[in-house]
Amino acid sequence: MSVSSNTVHTVLGPVPAEELGVVAVHEALLSVVPGAEYAFDVTLDRAGIFETLAAKLRDFRAHGGGTVVDSTGMFHGRDVRLYEALSRATGVHLVASTGQGPEELVGGYFLTPQTNPPTPWPAEKFADLFTKEITEGMVVPRVERRGAAGLVAVAATREGMTATDESLFRGAARTALSAGVAVSLRHGDDAVHDLGVVLDEKLPADRVVVGGLDRRDAAESGAPLEVARRGAYVALDHVGTEDEAHLGDAERAALVGDLVSAGFGDRVLLSSGATGVAKGHAGNDLPYSHVLTTFVPRLKAQGLSDEDARRILVANPRALLSVR
Incomplete structure (x- = not known):
């Protein structure tokens, strides 16, 4: 799939980057804990899920939002057909992701030893898996491939990166290098170390976003400034x-x-980590519009210029998500 340098992969196909508008870069649409769909007390009412998500996306658009990035990766409820219908119905661009992690949420198939003695799934196999979701389209299980993933989202184990997490991160970096998309990573116990793993694969730093840097442990360690540096x-x-x-x-x-x-105003991104619909876990029920309605006014009240606000909300995510 050939795409020019100023386009972004959305679930409805390539979109010129300048059309994204305000971007919420780290959200979840339908979030299902792997296996929860088989639980006796979990229901997946497709019509109800659609209506709930559509209302939240329309609210986001009504407050000036243009694009929502679902950064949950594979196997966590991602539903490409649902997202296509939602984007058409609401006019909000939706960018979905490939990727996996952390290890505890990786499916057993991907933890099966591939070598003797046992080692984690190699980075190259993860890279192949993720790259096909960008070049051939995201998998709709047992059915087909549809729209291309717009980024690779990986997460490390909270207590610290495991060997499997490292394979995931290196595979994500190799995918980004070959397919031209960015890597979104959620760090474990050391954000700077985990960023270093993907940079070790020669991925340019401006193709990486490190999430969770408003976690107290990360902020107090000085990680946000060092990541930006x-x-x-x-x-x-x-x-x-x-x-x-x-x-x-x-x-x-x-x-x-x-x-x-x-x-470092050109390196800051904002999002709420909101969960549109959660199954098997509590989720985060904030509206996708929260940053726009509540946080941006706070920033402007403390002196952030309109230019800097636009850079953070529009220009920075546009640069990150553009395929190159």
Whole structure:
């Protein structure tokens, strides 16, 4: 599938990057814990799921949103046909992702030893799996391939990167190099180390976004500034979450100000990590519009310029998601 350098893979096909508008870069549409669809107490009412998601996407658009990135990867409820219908019905561009992780949520097939003595699935096999979802289209299980994935999303084990996580990260980096998309990574216990793994594959830093940098442990370690210094994008993607594990919005806003003041306004991305519909877990029920309705006004009240706000909401995600 040949795509020019200023286009982005959406579920309805390539879209000129300048048409994305305001982008929510780290959200979830339908999020299903692997296996939950088989649980006796979990229902998947397709019509109800569609209506719930459509209402949330229309709200996002009504508040100025243009594009939502579903960064959940494979096997977590991703439903390409549903997303196609939602995009057509709401006018919101939807970018879906390939990728997997962390290890505890990787399917047993991908944990089956491939060698003797046993080793994790090699990075090259993950790269082949992910690359085909971009060059041939995302898999609709046992049916067909449809629209191309727009990025590779991988996550490391919270307590620290495992050998399987490392294979996933290296496979994601190789996919990004060959297919021209970006890598979205959620770090384990050391964001700078985990970024280093994908950079070790010679992937340019500006093709990487590190999520979860508004986790308190990451912020207090200085990771956001160091990630930006290395040239990768800093995603503060729990906007609206107020708990012990994360910065509150007041602290997030201060962190945005610090990054912009340090000259890294071109490396900041914002999102809420909202879950449109969650099955098998609690999810995060914030509206996709939360950043626009609540957090951006806070940033502007503390002095963020309109130009910097537009850079963070529009220009930065456009650059990240453009295929090149």
